[in-house]
Amino acid sequence: MQTIYLDNNATTPLLPAVAEAMRPFGEGIYGNPASAHGVGRKARQALEGARERIAGLLDAVPDEVTFTSGATEANNLAIFSLAGEPPAHILVSPIEHPSVAEPVRQLAERGLVVDEVHVDSSGLVPPEILGVSVRDETCLIAIQLGNHETGVVQDIWKLVAAKPHAAKFHCDATQAVGKMPVRFHELGVTTLSFSAHKLHGPKGIGALLLRRGTRLKPLIWGGHQQQGRRPGTEPVALVVGLATALELAYRDMETRQRHVLGLRRAFLHRLRKDCQPVILNGPEEGAAGFGLPHTLNISFPGCQADALLMNLDLAGIACSTGSACSSGSLLPSPVLKAMGVSAERLQSAMRFSLSWLLSESEIDDASGRIAAVCKRLRQHPQV
Numbered sequence: 224m225q226t227i228y229l230d231n232n233a234t235t236p237l238l239p240a241v242a243e244a245m246r247p248f249g250e251g252i253y254g255n256p257a258s259a260h261g262v263g264r265k266a267r268q269a270l271e272g273a274r275e276r277i278a279g280l281l282d283a284v285p286d287e288v289t290f291t292s293g294a295t296e297a298n299n300l301a302i303f304s305l306a307g308e309p310p311a312h313i314l315v316s317p318i319e320h321p322s323v324a325e326p327v328r329q330l331a332e333r334g335l336v337v338d339e340v341h342v343d344s345s346g347l348v349p350p351e352i353l354g355v356s357v358r359d360e361t362c363l364i365a366i367q368l369g370n371h372e373t374g375v376v377q378d379i380w381k382l383v384a385a386k387p388h389a390a391k392f393h394c395d396a397t398q399a400v401g402k403m404p405v406r407f408h409e410l411g412v413t414t415l416s417f418s419a420h421k422l423h424g425p426k427g428i429g430a431l432l433l434r435r436g437t438r439l440k441p442l443i444w445g446g447h448q449q450q451g452r453r454p455g456t457e458p459v460a461l462v463v464g465l466a467t468a469l470e471l472a473y474r475d476m477e478t479r480q481r482h483v484l485g486l487r488r489a490f491l492h493r494l495r496k497d498c499q500p501v502i503l504n505g506p507e508e509g510a511a512g513f514g515l516p517h518t519l520n521i522s523f524p525g526c527q528a529d530a531l532l533m534n535l536d537l538a539g540i541a542c543s544t545g546s547a548c549s550s551g552s553l554l555p556s557p558v559l560k561a562m563g564v565s566a567e568r569l570q571s572a573m574r575f576s577l578s579w580l581l582s583e584s585e586i587d588d589a590s591g592r593i594a595a596v597c598k599r600l601r602q603h604p605q606v
């Protein structure tokens with residue numbers, strides 16, 4: 224039985240074309256981009272060329288791009304850097320990824336004042352809420368673009384417009400970059416993070432875009448690379464991989480989107496037909512604030528998410544629960560909790576994240592396997 228991979232929000236497979244573009248930088252072009260000689264210069268040209276290509280695609284300028292080891296580091300860099308000193312105030316949405324939520328919690332422990340902004344039942348932050356939540360001391364607002372569990376997409380432009388001038392705005396766009404057009408300057412945010420492995424690039428590379436003129440406190444020290452913002456020898460092959468993956472994503476965005484949207488429709492239709500009751504957690508296609516086309520979060524009342532996950536794995540379906548697993552115990556998803564979903568929905572929520580690499584027949588096969596597992600678990604909940 225062939226495994227059907229429906230966990231593309233966790234990570235995506237590296238495209239052969241990306242691996243091919245990276246290959247010369249492990250072998251022939253091996254120089255350190257900081258070296259003054261010709262071997263180093265070749266590596267530096269590739270590095271800076273990739274930085275320019277990335278900046279061009281994302282509506283940024285090259286010196287606004289700082290490469291990091293991924294989005295976790297980029298989020299930490301932005302948050303620790305932009306937050307002021309106590310009693311400064313931070314506003315954060317309750318549906319952020321742990322790589323945003325945890326650094327903010329650390330800052331709260333150091334005495335900064337943290338408030339969560341409200342999200343509605345589809346997971347959207349209403350822009351007018353910012354007007355009432357900000358204070359004179361608000362130094363930082365952190366709200367993501369696309370949600371990793373439900374796919375809901377925030378209206379960042381409106382949220383930025385509703386904030387006071389002095390407050391900085393960090394946007395974690397890790398699930399959105401490469402899936403929808405993201406334009407850094409147009410959004411108006413101070414910083415924006417993303418990661419290559421979510422868009423068929425290599426693991427271990429991401430970036431933080433930082434608006435020109437904003438001071439950045441580094442997290443680590445020890446060199447002058449990347450204007451001292453993120454010292455350390457730049458991983459040229461990984462950076463080239465990120466640039467190539469992003470170029471392919473932008474080149475094929477419309478085709479990929481159309482295909483994935485068709486798959487999402489077929490998948491949802493089939494599950495609604497064969498698996499009732501099912502409840503979609505997040506926006507329906509076509510609803511205001513409709514989200515990332517590849518993400519579906521669905522509750523299967525009558526099934527337990529952990530049993531579903533295990534049995535779907537046995538049935539060759541790779542997906543994930545809508546809950547974070549910690550120390551062997553299932554904790555209810557903070558994202559779904561913030562949306563006010565009922566306990567039964569929380570306990571039976573699964574995340575399916577699709578990719579343009581999937582075919583219609585794979586989606587059909589996957590829905591059939593899911594329906595069979597669901598039926599069995601509802602009849603024999605202890606299995």
Ligand code: PMP
Binds near residue numbers: 320367370397398417
């Ligand atoms: N933010 C979001 C929204 C994510 O989904 C992820 C990855 N799960 C991250 C940040 C962290 O990215 P990375 O794996 O590159 O550290």
